[in-house]
Amino acid sequence: MQKLLIKGGKKLSGEVVISGSKNASLPIIISSLLFDNPVQFENVPKVKDIYTLINLIKVLGREVEFDENKEILKISKKNKDKYFAPYSIMKTMRAGVLVLAPLLAKFGKARVSLPGGCSIGARPVNLHLDALKKLGAKINVKNGYIDASAPKGLLGANIKFSSISVGATESIIIAAVLAKGITKISNAAIEPEIIDLIKFLNKCGADIKYNSKRIIIIKGVNFLYPIRHKIIPDRIEAGTYAIAALITNGKLLIKNVNNNHLENIFSLLRKIGAKIKTFKDSFIIFRKHQLKPFKIITKPYPGFPTDMQAQFMALATQIKGSSVINEEIFENRFLHVSELMRMGADIKIKKQKATIKGIKNLNGAEVMATDLRASVSLVLAALSAKGITTINRIYHLDRGYSKLEKKLNLCGANIRRVND
Structure with missing residues (x-):
């Protein structure tokens, strides 16, 4: 098992090129199961979750070519499709449950293991399953597997989610594209990653409309035409490097971004004193003075993203005064707190509320990553800490960040990846 050794106290300076969005790539790649002809995707990130999904797509009977240098992924159909997604693959990737939707839509049957992934709350799949039932699917969950069938095909329906769910919204969009009739999703998630999925499918011949009131209308079609x-x-990766610049009192040019997707992060950073200069597809971030404490509440997009909560907590440890974070998306997303406290952070937790009292310095320590975003918060904390920090279980980090230590080291960080 590998770990990171990080010597803190280095100001970051230079350029970082942001990778393609993992959270956009996963559902879009999964939707390729709807196609009879080859599809091609560009700007695909080289992260563990993508490689896991590639293995799953292969198991389901597709041929996959991934040009890592050009970040181009090609998927084509083999002679025989398969409908079984095994636990051996699904246990490491929660998004894998999305394959249920295209398998049902295209072939009328599927057997999919219940998913794994980050340990940050229940994230139940019941929203997916209940919605698929409304589209006409018959579903049975037993012995850790979802057995589903739709022998007469899926039929359009009105679906109103009891709570906003990115995964469930993606699942029903994919399922309803080839369904007979019209599907209306109310209380849908409208994250940029979902809009990217919709734009891709529409370019391929789907008929999907959406609005800012969280309504998505899908008129089923008979066939999809593949495109590039x-x-x-990745807006979360971009936000993470923005925090890296601020927490080290450095200055970074962050390239290959969509600044519109980052506005909910930029607005808070500007409010607490960060200087941000935006360009067409890049931005520069730095600070001239001490940052101000803040209060945030995680919300579905366009609210503050839960995937940036841990990074802002690391930053709060270096801001004089008390900052407050209310986590309203997941019920168990403060697992990084105890590890930050090992480094000297002053954090108090009360239910879903964290109060962080900024201190002068964190100290290097041996810590353990517990999930994807928690692991990167420890990297950020280590960059600002005195001494050397050892981060264990970095396989969580590799699930969602491409070449993290290389990108940071090119900007002046001192990070080594070693084997136990």
């Missing part, structure tokens, strides 16, 4: 599609930049 470029995945949007």
